[in-house]
Structures are given as structure tokens and as C-alpha cells.
Amino acid sequence: MIGPSVTTIALAAAAWWLAALLLGLGNTVGYHRLLTHRSFHTGRAVRWFWTLLGAMHSGSPLFWVGLHRLHHTKSDGPDDPHSPTRGFWWGHAGWIIGVAHPVPAALFAFSGFGQQAAILWMDLKRLAGRNPPVWRGICTDLMEDPLMRALDVPLVMPALFAAQVAAAWWLAGGWGVLWLWSLHLVLTNTSWGVNSVCHWPTFGVAPFENRDQSRDVWWFAYLTNGEAYHNGHHRWPRSAKHALHGGSDLSWQVIRLMCAVGLARDPWLPKAFRAGAPAKE
Numbered sequence: 001m002i003g004p005s006v007t008t009i010a011l012a013a014a015a016w017w018l019a020a021l022l023l024g025l026g027n028t029v030g031y032h033r034l035l036t037h038r039s040f041h042t043g044r045a046v047r048w049f050w051t052l053l054g055a056m057h058s059g060s061p062l063f064w065v066g067l068h069r070l071h072h073t074k075s076d077g078p079d080d081p082h083s084p085t086r087g088f089w090w091g092h093a094g095w096i097i098g099v100a101h102p103v104p105a106a107l108f109a110f111s112g113f114g115q116q117a118a119i120l121w122m123d124l125k126r127l128a129g130r131n132p133p134v135w136r137g138i139c140t141d142l143m144e145d146p147l148m149r150a151l152d153v154p155l156v157m158p159a160l161f162a163a164q165v166a167a168a169w170w171l172a173g174g175w176g177v178l179w180l181w182s183l184h185l186v187l188t189n190t191s192w193g194v195n196s197v198c199h200w201p202t203f204g205v206a207p208f209e210n211r212d213q214s215r216d217v218w219w220f221a222y223l224t225n226g227e228a229y230h231n232g233h234h235r236w237p238r239s240a241k242h243a244l245h246g247g248s249d250l251s252w253q254v255i256r257l258m259c260a261v262g263l264a265r266d267p268w269l270p271k272a273f274r275a276g277a278p279a280k281e
């Protein structure tokens with residue numbers, strides 16, 4: 001027989017979808033709502049589960065959390081690490097490589113494994129003493145966790161990525177690596193899209209008054225597990241639920257499910273959106 005069978009293709013597609021879902025939630029439920037904003041509480045096993053899924057594509061959790069907390073304090077100001085006020089493609093992916101021009105920034109964004117190359121480069125610079133881990137000072141609350149510290153050791157993230165490539169190659173050769181490449185392509189661009197699409201003035205709506213350009217973009221929420229309700233998120237960063245006025249928010253549904261089965265507790269919501277609150281804020 002020439003080429004993969006229909007069953008193999010169906011299995012690969014199902015595995016891709018499941019991986020995209022779980023790894024995406026590792027970023028949104030784990031890195032973002034749990035580690036960065038402490039929107040709910042869990043035990044160590046659940047925290048490590050989501051953290052490891054996020055680490056498959058989002059880099060060191062301490063770095064990610066530090067950078068994202070900086071974004072919230074400096075949103076769309078001159079010190080925001082990735083504001084699209086410097087251009088859409090800068091806010092999307094150009095900021096990672098320090099390039100504002102749309103062409104190289106878009107090429108980097110669509111390179112698929114570009115983020116992993118950037119992580120390797122940052123780690124090599126760190127080993128050479130040219131990239132001190134200043135982000136650790138922004139997330140001292142996570143420094144007690146040995147997994148967070150271990151994942152922040154230089155070259156650990158590149159090693160985790162190399163293991164993914166090796167496993168993909170071992171399972172399906174070049175097709176396996178292509179499978180992994182397309183997975184990283186979608187995961188990175190949907191995650192970066194929260195910084196570009198959801199801070200771009202012409203997309204979506206801004207139902208809450210913020211000092212930044214954050215927007216609620218309903219259609220992008222389907223691709224970001226609810227993170228695209230970003231205007232509400234900037235208004236109440238700690239809220240475990242982002243789609244405060246309704247809409248698709250898979251991350252919130254997962255947090256609710258974890259609370260229902262005893263794996264999580266105390267999800268925080270703004271007063272006006274808690275059960276029994278008056279209709280108006």
C-alpha cells in the first residue's frame with residue numbers, strides 16, 4: 001500500500017485535536033488563570049499536570065508568568081512587552097525577536113517552531129550571562145515550587161521540545177514531525193493572538209472601561225479556550241471566568257468541572273458576576 005491508511009489519518013487527526021485541546025488548556029487554565037492570576041486553588045498534582053502541558057509549548061512557566069504580569073501592569077504603555085500600539089505584527093510575534101516590520105515578524109509567526117528556537121536562543125544567552133532571570137523577581141510566589149524552578153533551568157525547555165521532536169520522528173518519521181509542527185504553529189499563533197487580535201482597536205468590543213486597548217473578540221474565543229474575552233479579563237484579571245457576559249469559555253468550563261469533582265476550589269469571580277448578585281454591577 002502507498003501512503004498512510006484512512007485509519008492512520010483519522011487517528012492522527014484525532015490525536016492532533018486532543019493534543020491541541022489539552023496543550024492549549026495547559027496554557028490557559030494552567031499558566032494563565034492558575035499560575036499568573038491565582039484565579040482558583042488546586043493541590044500540587046493538578047497544578048503540575050496543567051503546568052507540564054503548558055510547558056510543552058509555552059516555555060518556562062516562571063518566564064511566562066513574569067512577562068504576563070508585566071503586561072497587565074504596563075498594558076499598551078511604552079513598557080508593555082507586546083503591545084500592538086507598535087504595530088499588529090510586533091504585538092503578535094515580532095516582539096519575541098525584536099522586529100516590528102510586518103514581513104519578518106509574520107514569517108517568524110508562521111515558522112511553527114520559531115518560538116522554540118527563540119527559547120533556545122534566550123537560554124544560550126542566559127548561560128553566557130547576558131539574560132539574567134529578572135522575571136523570577138515578579139513571581140516569587142511560584143519560586144517555592146520545585147517544578148517551576150526546574151522548568152526554569154536553562155536548556156530544560158529546549159530538551160523537552162527535542163524530546164517531542166524525537167518522539168514524533170520515532171512514531172511517524174517526517175509525517176510525525178509535520179504533525180508536531182502544525183500543532184505548534186496553531187498553539188503559538190492562537191496564544192499570541194490574544195496579545196495582537198485582542199488588543200487591536202478594530203476587532204471585537206470593549207464593554208468594560210479599561211485604560212488599555214483590550215477587546216472582547218467572541219469568534220476568537222473558540223480558538224483560545226475563552227481567553228479572547230480579554231477586555232473583561234483586563235478589567236478583572238483575577239476572574240476565573242473570562243466570558244463574563246456569556247460566550248465560549250472552555251477554560252472556565254474546565255475549572256468548573258474540576259471544582260465539581262473536587263480537583264479545584266474557590267474560583268474567584270467579580271462580585272457583580274457571582275450567583276445571586278444584582279443584575280447591574
Ligand SMILES: [Zn+2]
Binds near residue numbers: 234
Ligand atoms: Zn492583554
Ligand SMILES: [Zn+2]
Binds near residue numbers: 068237
Ligand atoms: Zn492575564
